[in-house]
Amino acid sequence: MSEYSSRSRSSSRSRSSRSRSSSPENCPQSIRNGYIIKNRSGFSSKISYIWSINNFFEHTDMIFSPMITFEDGDRCELELHPNGISSDVKDYVSVVFRRYKRRILCESYWRYCCSIMTYTFEDADDDSVYISFDKEKDTSCIPKFIKRKDLEAKILGSLEIKIDIKKYADSPRPRSGCFELSKDFSTALSDMMFSDFTIVCGEEKFDCHAFVLAARSPVFKGMLNSNFKERINMELKIDTVTPEILKAMLNFIYTGKIGSEILRYHAVELLKAADLYQLNGLKELCGYELCNMHISDSEALKYLIIGEIYNEKNLLDECMRMVVKDVKSFSKSQEWEELAAKHPSLMVKITQSLAEYIEDIK
Template identity: 35%
Template sequence: MEDFKFDVGEIKKEHEHSIIDCTFTWEVPDFLDRTEKAIRSPSFSFLKADGQWADFNMVVFPKGKTKESKYITMWFRLNGNCEPDWFTFTIKIKNDEEFNPKNWFPSPTFFDTTKNENCFEDLEFKKNSTLVQNRETLLPNGAITFLVNIKNEIRERKPDPSEDLAQDLDYVFPELEFTDFTIICGEKRFPCHAFMLTARSEVFYGMLKSDFKEKINMELRIDTIQPDIVYEMLRFIYTAQVEDMSLEKTMDLLKAADQYQLLGLKDICGTRLVKKLTNDTVFSLLILGDTYQEENLKGKAIMHAVKNAKTLIKTPGWELTTREHPRLMIEVTSHLIQDKDSE
């Protein structure tokens, strides 16, 4: 890693609010002429509001992370002891006065390290064409200067009785007692509580409120879902927690969540599947998001397909999806045209 010019800006301290406000600059020479794919910044160290030191670093991809990308792409990662803190950061290019949220980040981006958030990846920062067109202003002598502002605030956490409830339910879930209802899946039997099922799922509520056989027998047979998926569905019903699962299992869990109207579980699965978007998975996840009305997953899959269209259009997945899901691929094509028009 080269030793780039690195200056620490003004540090503002507001101890009455437990806030630290720091601004850093990172100058990268010959930015548009660099041959390496990624450039890593030095570590930026700062004294947090709690008196402990922390540091962060950035990685910038001058020509984007992929060949098809039209944007500078950035990563930002907090290091060190960062719990239980709350951070915001802002990045912009020196001398850039435009206010266009699509191209840069003037509004704060949040980190909540109490939720293990310490890294943002693949931030599409600014179009390469914009840098070329404004070379004299944004790249004086060929160098780009990033201005990075980071704020750290310590928020006092008040005891939350609901956390005790969640912990207690998580503790008892593996071996439930005093049960009054049973879900049968293959050779597996899952004893559980009718009141929990009805409180968490409109489907279970309707099933057990009416005189269906499930209410009469106080049991439900499920033949369309695998036992491990049923177990994870019940885990969510009791604890609002979900184990990490493979791509296929997460897709199956989303389908089960949709079937039993567990909207919170469906959102969790959709969010996790977004992180599994690749050129190999994009079409199956696009179809899944559309079929089960998981709009965030569908939207991110469309964005991925548009961003990587030059590669994907040559694959069997593009042809198969076009043939079997023409309406869906019309949406992808429409976004692709809009993207080209905006260049």
């Protein structure tokens, strides 16, 4: 395992102070022009990060940086290949930058710069240092970041890489009254105005509107569009969730929103309810919240199974990434044996993902 330390500094759009080494006005003109995205509203957040790797030249396998997290939950990491990412660039050190966006529908443009602390900007090749992302791309590779022999002449043992990451967001767009609509429907739910359907959960009753339930949930739509007793009596008894979870789920059905506190502490229960009533938007929110909890290695297989059972792609992909990166360690655990016995189809997916990962790094 690599030994490394890190120092990070994040700043918001309102801050104007910058370190001299990363300031665009102190870069050569060609780099400065590449550093700024024109016709944008400016960067919304920035992180400057220093990644230190001890005994760098003793490493032969790829090295992963710690996960870097923005305030809005977006994350990224750097992947270093000491002997190149493929055989045709074996004389170079390669860099792969990966980002994990919390909100996949949010349009943002990322730009990152990698530099070696002992180097000046003039020492680096412009095209191989400044890399930008558009909203459709989440991985970027610099196969020829620096020649290994040049690096050996510059550093002694330890390597420090400075990473500057900027996120540029589009200007806010009008929401066409979505906020007011959500607010009005929330009022309709709380006031029970013109309600015509009742859900009984435990000792509590929730008065609702049948057309809202049917419009938002295919399960409710099927139930209300049939001769089931729920349609005849206009009442439904639910014992698969608690009243607290049902209340939060109804709030999402009416407003498209979910309370941050209940999402933080009951994301798994909400995910189960969302899957049961086919509320895909709520499933996505739960998946992102679970991913943003910074799942530990000891929990990765547990949440991988949850993501598979409830078909939540974001959670499944995040845990799959963790497992594939360190499959040797996971394969020695008791949880791995249980997974193989109870979820053979998931083991097939792990094998496929591992094969794709190996192919990508060749």
